[in-house]
Amino acid sequence: MFTCHIIDSDIDISTLSGFISLVEHITLIGSSETPKGLLDRFIVTKPDIIFISIDLARQYPTDVIQYSNFSSVIITGENEAYAYEALELNAIDYLIKPVEYSSFLRTIIKSKKIRFREMEKSLRLLSDPNDHFFIKKDSSGKKFVKVKYDEIIYVEASLNYISLIMEQEKHLAYLTMKEIEENLPCEKFIRVHKSYIVNINKIRAVDGNQVFLNNGERIIIGASYRNNFHLKLNERLLKTKRNINRPGEAFIGF
16 A cells, blocks of 8 residues: 655645545545644655645755655646756656646656665565675785674775774775765665764664764764764654653664
8 A cells, every 4th residue: 555645735635635546555644734844754654655846845845855765755836847846856756737637647656666666675685695795805806805794883984995893803995985885785874974884783872963883982973964864763763652742752772
């Protein structure tokens, strides 16, 4: 079952919800006239598709981009000129209002294909027996060292090299941060600074913009990486459902 949430005016919500009711295996789980305050809810409910008008998307661009981390975002608008801007906000499609059923159906099919590809990729990663990689240990290229993902605590940029800080040792590899980041499983590692990538399972605590690791080291979260990091952290944050003020939230360690 695919789930949807609509953020738009009452009239457009009515149109889209009517279309959703005509398609099998898709259900509307909510609708709103503003994105304000919805990010925390979406982190929990994770709708497969979020429809939002371009006017609201332009008012809350940071929120919309963060929605795309866990949902397919589809932006609607009356002006074709905003189509490129919609793609810049990580939308998978831009629908012209008044939305026609044929256009709506095409974008639903497109969204389903994208979501199924993501699910297949996740399943492959879960079933993949590979838990390691090899790096060259010397300039001759004759000696290789096996590195297990689960033994890496963090990766640090070191001039033209990277340092792999392990549980029992440290390795230096002639790689860029971009190269190592692209080859680390995203469900296990996260970039927290232009010079640091940490193993999520080695995080002991988080305090403000500081990450404390199991080996006792502390790393500062870079300003441009904070939103994505806290989004990931919120996925593991246990929250009370009681309608009371603050105390009562606990962080489930990575």
